[in-house]
Structures are given as structure tokens and as C-alpha cells.
Amino acid sequence: MPGKSSAAGRLSSDDVAHVARLARLDLTDAELDLFAEQLGAVLDHAADIEALDTEGVPPTAHPLHLENRLRDDVVRPSLDRDEVLAQAPAAEDGRFRVPPILGEAP
């Protein structure tokens, strides 16, 4: 396994770099090393619940046991398009403008 091992031995810098790509975060090498160590320490702390027997215990995703909330599908006022686009870093013709996707020519 390549990559520098964390103090806790759980996460290498390569592991952290993979997670950073998933999270769309461009981290520096110094950040990768720091997070490898710090995330390893937090995950070591999580060993207490990893070891816990939870066989047959249902997960709780939310404190309220809510059913789906439905409403009538009717047109209602919404945010003003121009006001919303005025807050965007770049807009054009009533749309958000972004850099090229999939290597298109700019």
C-alpha cells in the first residue's frame, strides 16, 4: 500500500486524496497529511461503536417518525429569476454560466 500512513494507521494520504476527489476539494499535500492523521484519530475514537453489537437494531435517520408529506401540485409564487441570477458569479441569457464541461472548447 503506497502513501504515508497516518499516526493511527487507518488512513493513508492516498486514501485521503481519494476522499478529497469524491468531495471535490483540491487539498494541498500538507492538508492531505494533516487530515490523514486527524481523521485517523477520529475514526480510532469511533472504534467504541464499531465494536458494539447492534444486531437487529433499526437505524434512525431522523428524530421524527414522519411519513411523506404531500401537497397539492399547484403553481405558487417563487423567487424572482433576475434577483437570483444577480447573486450568481456568472450569468447569461437568464441562466447560470459555468466553465466548459467534458473538455469542450471554450
Added chain:
Amino acid sequence: MTAVELASAVKAGTTTARKATEDALAAIGARDGEIHAFNHVMGDEARTAADAIDRRIAMGEDPGPLAGVPIALKDNMCTRGVPTTCSSKILEGWRPPYDATVVERLHAAGAIVIGKTNLDEFAMGSSTENSAFGPTRNPLDTSRVPGGSSGGSAAAVAAGYVPLAIGSDTGGSIRQPAALCGVVGVKPTYGLVSRYGLIAFASSLDQIGPFAHTVADAALLLEVIAGHDPMDSTSLERPAPEISSRLTTGVEGLRVGIVQELTQGIDDDVLARMHEAADALTAAGAKVGDASVPAAIYGLTAYYLIAPAEASSNLARYDGVRYGLRTDGVDITQMYGTTRANGFGAEVKRRIMLGTYALSAGYYDAYYGQAQRVRTLIIRDFEAAYADYDLLLSPTAPTTAFEFGAKTANPLAMYMSDVCTIPSNLAGHPAVTVPFGTGDDGLPVGVQIMGPNLSEPTVFRAAATLEAAAP
């Protein structure tokens, strides 16, 4: 003057909303350069709103229960046309096109929103040291942190700028800073206060609540902001509870349990104050005993998997496309990565990384799934404890206010600050912190009263009893 007294005086015409607003702005102007409770002071908006309240009173109208009362708002709640930053560079300069529901309710009650308060970036932290705009200082000792993440709101009340403030509490972010600043702080039942317009951190845990100097003021503010909102699908379909009218009922006959698992790892002086608070409840007629919530010892671990997992999803929206910061790149993927690298601070990156890891293929069940099952165990253990007790008692935070930099190098040490407050968020239950004496360093200690869902009227009765008995 308390908020209750001020609103009465404004309505009676013995003072004006404009004078209350000018007093608050003058107090902020005199001291906030040092304290930095506020990211943004809304002087013009506040004066305009105050004058409108005064005109309505002159015409014989009743502007509402908070008529003319200045209030501070944590800067993670949307205010139309007014900067809303979450103390993050990634939202610097953004002006939301709408008001949060809680802001609309404050306006409808006659309150004057005076400004937006500092926080740990995206409410991730326990000291307000993680703000991109610099830390807030504790008004009681400026060498100490105010706690966090709602440190600016706690400090704005503790400094005497305003009688009321609004914060948000995901793992203790109202109660812990309230305790460290010596004020009352409330985490309501999940779903009682609309989250529409509260910028999401961990959606199954986030809840908006009050800061105040007095329990009665906190009760009044909670009554104003609580209640169903169709814009928040997790909002409970029930009216706001009646709390204020029952505050003087006392605690005679109430069963109160001290949560044994939440008395571990607490500073001796803090724990001594909690036992004195328990004695005060006994003296007032409550039956105090020892309670056990065994799974609560796993709360911190479960929280630091669940909250980052939800955060990593919620914060995916900051991508440089629709609002806030953009750092251009050769293609959209590079633009996402550099924008987020430049816009987020270290703690936010750390939590996004932790949450992304906990949700990633191969680890989901071991970490996120297991944390969710532990959440069920905690809820079950609380339910068992509430079969024997009406309310539960614990310290609010393990220590009094600590010095700047004391915990910044070790994330786990900082996370421990929330060990007593996190279980209520995981369960969705309400909890209130009340100042009760001081530690050996002379700084305030908070005592936490917890109750089952929607038990706010009872929790507040105990809070009022402790307030009256506090040394």
C-alpha cells in the same frame, strides 16, 4: 431591562422602539470592535423598522409581543437583501433573495433585527474560533472564547447589547456558548421551529432557538418563533406551546434524574454547581434521583459520524455556480475543486472529508449505518429513563470558558466540549441551559435540563426554579 419589560414599556409609550434601537446600536458601537459579536450590524434597517413600530403604536395598534425589542440573529439565517455569510468566505457578499421563516416571525412580533452574529464557519465548532472573519471574545473575560458555534449570539446578549438573540443548535451550539457566557439558551424539540432559511449543516439535528438573560424572555421568544410552517416539511403540525403562562408553576412533585453518564469527565467545580442545582430543585419540592442513559456515552462518536455525513451532502451545494465565491478553472471540475478549496476553512474541510469517508463505498455500513443504529439505542435509553423521570439534569459543558487556542490543535479535545449536549440533538428532545453560579475561575457555569419531546412547558418550569435559586 428584560425583553418582557421593554416590550411593555414600548407599548405603554414610556419608551420607543427607536430609543431601544439607538441604545443597542450605541452599545455595539462602543464595545463590539473588541468583542466582535457581529459580522454585520443592520443600523439602517433597524432604525426603519423601529420607526414603523413607533408609528403603529401612535395609531393605537399592537405591534406584537416583542414590540420594539432589539434582537441579534446568527449569521446562518437568511435575511432578504442583507449579507448572510455563515462566517465563511464561500458566501462572502451573498445577499439572500428571501427571509428565513424565523425572521418573518420576529418581524410579525414587532422585534427589531439589529444585526447578524459571528459563528464557527457553517456552525462547525465549539469556540467561534473557526470564523473566517476572526473570533468572538467572551464579554466576561476577553482572553476566553465565548463557546460556539453561536458564540456571537451568546456574546451579544452577555455583553448587554440586546436582551435577545437567535442561534442554531446541532450538537450544543446554543447551549454550550450560553453556558460559557452566563446566559439562558434553549434547544427546542426538533421540528418545533421552522428551519426554512436556516442554512443547513446537519438537517436531522439542526434546530433554531433562543438566547436571553432570563428564562421568561427565552420562553416569550420561543413562543414567537415556534409553530408549523408549510415551507419546512419537518415542521411539526401543531401550535406553539404555551410556556410563559406556566413559568411560576414550580417543580413540586416533579421527578428529576441526574444522568450518571453525563457526569463523567466533567471539571469538579462545574459538577459541584450541578449538584447544588439538584439540591435547589429538591428544596423546591422535586424528587431528585440518579438516572441512567447508558448509550449516551456513545453520543459523541455517533454525532461525529452522522453530522459530518449530513454536512458533506448539504455543503455540496457550494460549487461556485449559483452564489458566493467562484475560483475559475479550465473546466467545471477544476472550478468546483479550487472554489471549495479556497472558500472553506480547515474545520469545514475536515468535516466534509470525514462525512464523505463515512458515506463512501465499503465504509457506509461500518460508520454511518452503525452510528444511525447507535442513535436508536440512545433514543431507547432516553425513553426508558423518561419512564421513571419527568426531566433529566446534567452539566451543560464540561468546563467553563477556555482560553483562545487551548483546543484548536486537537479536534477531538474541542469535540469533547459538546459531550453533554449532543445526546438531546440525536434524540430530538428539548433542553435548556440556565446559569448556576461560577467555577473556581469566577466564570459562569451552566446547568442543563432535558425533557422528552414537546415537554418545553415542564423544562421551562424547572429552568425558572433554578434561575430563582441560582447563587
